Amino acid sequence: MTRELVVLGTASAVPTRHRNHNGYLLMWDGQGFLFDPGEGTQRQMTMAGVSAHDVTWICVTHFHGDHCLGVPGVVQRIARDKVGHAVQAAYPASGEEYWRRLRHAAVFADTSVITRRPVAGDVTRFPAGPVTLTARPLSHPVESYGYRVDEPDGRRMVPGELTRHGIAGPMIGELQREGSVTLDDGSVVSLEDCSVPRPGQSAAFVMDTRLCDGVYALAEGVDLLVIESTFLSEEAALAAEYGHLTAAQAGQVAQACGVRRLVLTHFSERYSFADEPRFIGEAAKEFDGEIVTARDLTRVPVPRRRP
Template sequence: MELYFLGTNAGVPTLQRNVTSIALRLLEERRSMWLFDCGEGTQHQILRSPLKMTRLEKIFITHLHGDHIFGLPGLLSSRSAQGATSPVTIYGPKGIKAYIETSLDISQSRVNYSLEVVEHSGGVLFEDDGFRVESALLEHRAESFGYRITEKDRPGNLDLERLESYGLKPGPLYGRLKRGESVQTPDGQEVHAADVLLAPKKGRIVTILGDTRPCANIVPLAKGSDLLVHEATFMHELQDIANEYYHSTALQAAEAASEAGVKELMLTHFSSRYKDTEHLQPLLDEAKQVFPNTRLAEDFGLYPVQR
């Protein structure tokens, strides 16, 4: 599980940073990637990255401002032109379906794969044996959502020493035990999975927020996350402007991370007034005063989610 940032700027792109899009790579977990927001130029960023659009499985849109959705029609159309056939599901606020259908229809774009658009107002959006995705409304000028992605716990590895003590050799019986079944040893002794499985592998939790100013739903949504991605459009000296435009400061993001008890905070969605990494350093410094384990997201930056 890794996050790959395709754009970290707010509002408009600059020569240094594109507008918002984040890929969650789940290559080991489900051989796919999920995209969070798709600002203009996202498909160009993908071309310059190790990401493959054939791996795209789901797109989660936080809100309908242009810097988060203007890249969608082109990306969907190009994916089809490249021969991708696997289905894609898009989740977003009310209006996202009309935007996609109108854009593709008027431009006479063809999508030769199954495309499902799910409009939502929060709650549990997706769940299977491996993952659960839930959403909550934030506080922005447009209806904006945050997403909590929970990887479910997985069975632990087999205890090879215990298996040897039972006289069990590598083969199909190992697979049955791994699936939680019971097996018999060559001498007829019954061995239960619980006898030979190590502790379960704890699933990871990632919370990715859309644009927001401080609000009540942030902490419950992010509670105990291994990684929180939080917008930090301004330094705290501009908190009045941040509040007026429904954005957050780096310090406010750090306060949310501290209150939610997350393990790591990733700042993104920076105002274009902060031209480069040198100008972003003060945002990082003020956030670290409250939450030391904070990092600045960078375009084309790959960040593993630690277990």
């Protein structure tokens, strides 16, 4: 199954010749979480080789235009392409009026597959197929939420222990399904006897925010952290004023939370591709793990599961 981030746009408030407004599709074992579809997302999806049929969740962090003006196009594409599966829409409950405007921004043959999932309060959790989707509040001039995807913890079978206990063939599947098997001699072998814990994988999506408790809670221990780094440290005061992070702050979060792969995005239009080494350099002073500066239409895999 596929677990990767498809980057659709990486600009902040103003798109540039090389960076579209925001848009991020996290593909996860048949689920497709479309985060913050900004203006132009529908076209960017076509350019990236993904379709409306890949989307099972639309997750909006807040209702500034660069994070939501692509909603009408995506909704209408879901309708036009006759997507048959359920599509859930998560967004701040306080922005219900804006959601309704975006959802019905123009005349089209509507669809009934989209279900509203407004978020409010300190923690909101939704079951989402094989994972749980969690929303937590961030710190921005308007109400904003970040999102996190978590696979449940499991267990990894140990071949040597299976052999030692005489477990083979169909019995292995029974052991995994039932949690124990009874051998011919009447002895019972439990799943714990033949396996070790396997932590579930996770990813977090943190957009427009100052440093706050929600940022750290979302990022704690994730395999993949997609986080805004709108400014470099020389503009730290501006970042704080407008409710944004610097690349250095993104690195601090990743280091403190034990993140495995850090993806920097949501870059101010004042920066060009030539500035990417500066973003990596500032984040790397704080974080000793892998750092990616996102570019439109690239794909970033979720790191392989820990051994």
